[in-house]
Amino acid sequence: xxxxxxxxxxxxxxxxxxxxxxxxxxxxxxxxxxxxxxxxxxxxxxxxxxxxxxxxxxxxxxxxxxxxxxxxxxxxxxxxxxxxxxxxxxxxxxxxxxxxxxxxxxxxxxxxxxxxxxxxxxxxxxxxxxxxxxxxxxxxxxxxxxxxxxxxxxxxxxxxxxxxxxxxxxxxxxxxxxxxxxxxxxxxxxx
Amino acid sequence: xxxxxxxxxxxxxxxxxxxxxxxxxxxxxxxxxxxxxxxxxxxxxxxxxxxxxxxxxxxxxxxxxxxxxxxxxxxxxxxxxxxxxxxxxxxxxxxxxxxxxxxxxxxxxxxxxxxxxxxxxxxxxxxxxxxxxxxxxxxxxxxxxxxxxxxxxxxxxxxxxxxxxxxxxxxxxxxxxxxxxxxxxxxxxxxxxxxxxxxxxxxxxxxxxxxxxxxxxxxxxxxxxxxxxxxxxxxxxxxxxxxxxxxxxxx
Numbered sequence: 001x002x003x004x005x006x007x008x009x010x011x012x013x014x015x016x017x018x019x020x021x022x023x024x025x026x027x028x029x030x031x032x033x034x035x036x037x038x039x040x041x042x043x044x045x046x047x048x049x050x051x052x053x054x055x056x057x058x059x060x061x062x063x064x065x066x067x068x069x070x071x072x073x074x075x076x077x078x079x080x081x082x083x084x085x086x087x088x089x090x091x092x093x094x095x096x097x098x099x100x101x102x103x104x105x106x107x108x109x110x111x112x113x114x115x116x117x118x119x120x121x122x123x124x125x126x127x128x129x130x131x132x133x134x135x136x137x138x139x140x141x142x143x144x145x146x147x148x149x150x151x152x153x154x155x156x157x158x159x160x161x162x163x164x165x166x167x168x169x170x171x172x173x174x175x176x177x178x179x180x181x182x183x184x185x186x187x188x189x190x191x
Numbered sequence: 192x193x194x195x196x197x198x199x200x201x202x203x204x205x206x207x208x209x210x211x212x213x214x215x216x217x218x219x220x221x222x223x224x225x226x227x228x229x230x231x232x233x234x235x236x237x238x239x240x241x242x243x244x245x246x247x248x249x250x251x252x253x254x255x256x257x258x259x260x261x262x263x264x265x266x267x268x269x270x271x272x273x274x275x276x277x278x279x280x281x282x283x284x285x286x287x288x289x290x291x292x293x294x295x296x297x298x299x300x301x302x303x304x305x306x307x308x309x310x311x312x313x314x315x316x317x318x319x320x321x322x323x324x325x326x327x328x329x330x331x332x333x334x335x336x337x338x339x340x341x342x343x344x345x346x347x348x349x350x351x352x353x354x355x356x357x358x359x360x361x362x363x364x365x366x367x368x369x370x371x372x373x374x375x376x377x378x379x380x381x382x383x384x385x386x387x388x389x390x391x392x393x394x395x396x397x398x399x400x401x402x403x404x405x406x407x408x409x410x411x412x413x414x415x416x417x418x419x420x421x422x423x424x425x426x427x428x429x430x431x432x433x434x435x436x437x438x439x440x441x442x
Contacts, residue, residue: 029258030314047251056382072223119244122241122246123244123246139240142247162202163198166199167198173234
């Protein structure tokens with residue numbers, strides 16, 4: 001189906017492939033943008049990188065042989081984001097969270113509910129997570145991906161997805177509850 | 192948190208990723224593990240916070256436009272868009288145009304001229320939405336048509352036809368009175384699987400009509416007149432389901 005014109009075949013799609021791309025991949029532009037936005041922690045960088053990722057996906061579309069188009073696209077988006085981060089903000093990738101340095105506050109549904117009801121705070125807490133944890137949470141909780149899809153997108157075994165999600169969720173809870181504890185203490189001091 | 196499952200299986204359970212046997216095992220474990228119960232509760236609370244916060248960010252319109260524009264001309268425009276100008280597109284555009292012209296010609300006089308269906312439909316969709324508020328659905332709650340029908344007696348100046356279609360998959364749920372465009376109407380409530388259908392009924396002096404359907408705010412409606420009654424069914428079921436109920440009510 002694909003028009004493999006000699007020498008430049010990899011980036012040439014015939015009109016049928018183009019239609020298939022529009023039908024299968026383009027509808028996931030929101031997903032591409034959302035993942036980029038959370039990985040890069042900013043909308044304007046995300047716009048550039050998501051755009052680049054879509055163009056790459058378009059060029060590599062000959063290599064897509066059916067299956068889950070969203071997962072296929074998001075894998076490209078993720079790689080594009082990491083490449084961008086390495087080039088522009090490598091510090092984002094080196095900060096790994098050391099769980100032992102952060103004593104764990106008691107997490108109760110109540111404190112969590114107080115903390116979680118603030119959209120701004122949730123957003124900041126999510127952005128504070130290391131990229132590897134942030135991406136599994138975004139894929140699972142915002143994008144609704146299955147473990148299988150997350151494994152495909154992030155190139156890890158399914159078992160690792162479960163433990164990464166476990167650590168990411170614990171970490172997010174901790175950030176939220178610590179913040180609300182801090183707020184409480186500040187409020188007490190002011191009284 | 193001392194239970195190790197908090198760091199693994201609990202999440203598979205939370206995400207619905209365990210097989211049936213694994214989920215059952217974990218549920219048995221929950222009975223005797225307060226750690227896991229507390230953690231599960233905390234994680235569920237976190238998840239609903241995330242949902243409520245609505246953090247998903249959709250692609251801005253500018254990105255959509257740029258991507259479309261660049262895909263149209265990226266790399267080798269001659270190959271992608273000009274040498275092979277996707278004839279289906281022109282056909283689709285022409286077809287859309289013809290359809291629009293046809294629909295405009297065919298439907299406008301009916302909708303706008305004769306009966307003002309659009310205004311009526313939006314009044315009825317509003318009434319449907321109102322009815323979905325807690326406690327607003329039924330004044331008389333019964334699956335028995337012989338209870339619902341007499342309930343309307345004396346409350347209306349007409350007798351709405353009341354039938355239960357439980358064997359056809361539309362069990363009667365009850366009835367109520369509502370006001371649409373200033374007049375009191377009867378409403379019959381039917382269930383379709385987990386969805387509800389409101390059927391508004393009022394007398395009319397206009398001649399019988401073929402069913403006319405449409406959708407507003409994601410709800411389907413279908414309206415028709417027969418034997419001096421006008422009926423309008425509205426619901427979030429599929430158009431096919433709604434048409435099926437319409438057939439039953441028409442008989």
